[in-house]
Amino acid sequence: RMSEERGWELMWLATGLFACSQGLLRELTLFLRTRRYPIAQDSLQRLQKTLRNGQRKYPPHQVEVEAIQHKTTQIFHKVYFPDDTDEAFEVDSSTRAKDFCQNIAQRLNLRSSEGFSLFVKIADKVISVPEGDFFFDFVRHLTDWIKKARPTRDGITPQFTYQVFFMKKLWTNTVPGKDRAAD
Incomplete structure (x- = not known):
């Protein structure tokens, strides 16, 4: 359970930083759409925003990491x-x-x-x-x-x-x- 939670936290962080390759994009989008985990939809929205706005240059800031670790996406x-x-x-x-x-x-x-x-x-x-x-x-x-x-x-x-x-x-x-x- 803890490992799965950490995996979703990482997914949330990653989708806000960079997009995956075109070959993987369809699979990732389908995966995120079909998961019932609460953060899946937010990760999908972050991925779509990243595709629209471009990729970040640096790893997440500590504030972003702390937010997801405290179960908040705001x-x-x-x-x-x-x-x-x-x-x-x-x-x-x-x-x-x-x-x-x-x-x-x-x-x-x-x-x-x-x-x-x-x-x-x-x-x-x-x-x-x-x-x-x-x-x-x-x-x-x-x-x-x-x-x-x-x-x-x-x-x-x-x-x-x-x-x-x-x-x-x-x-x-x-x-x-x-x-x-x-x-």
């Missing part, structure tokens, strides 16, 4: 704003930075997400997330890079927490007063 991520407020937004394995920004702008009733970006603050660095990047790929890459750059002490790799900010990236195209919510 992941909420806290986002901080310049006015010292924060809100939680749902993200998934296929969420790109541009989509994340659009979701935030929509919830904040902004006219557009143009000129806004996500910024990740980790250790003493603040780095803008490229809009085409998968959100969790960027964070995974960044945390891996910081871990390599920072030496381990007594054989213990330091754990780094990060914060995500939603802010204006460029102010050159901004017309004050055009969108009061964005100002």
Whole structure:
């Protein structure tokens, strides 16, 4: 039973990262459609999203692994704003930075997400997330890079927490007063 559960957790993670070969796709789709295991349908939807949105470059982020291990397929991520407020937004394995920004702008009733970006603050660095990047790929890459750059002490790799900010990236195209919510 435990082995089967772990297998389904792995299936859920894998289908959100990459698609199988065309030769195996029909069989995998049929397999997922005919299973009664609760996570099978979600894995099928993740596979279809991966086929539509493209494959990830990095292994799953720790947040994704912990979510499925805690039997949840929803992941909420806290986002901080310049006015010292924060809100939680749902993200998934296929969420790109541009989509994340659009979701935030929509919830904040902004006219557009143009000129806004996500910024990740980790250790003493603040780095803008490229809009085409998968959100969790960027964070995974960044945390891996910081871990390599920072030496381990007594054989213990330091754990780094990060914060995500939603802010204006460029102010050159901004017309004050055009969108009061964005100002």
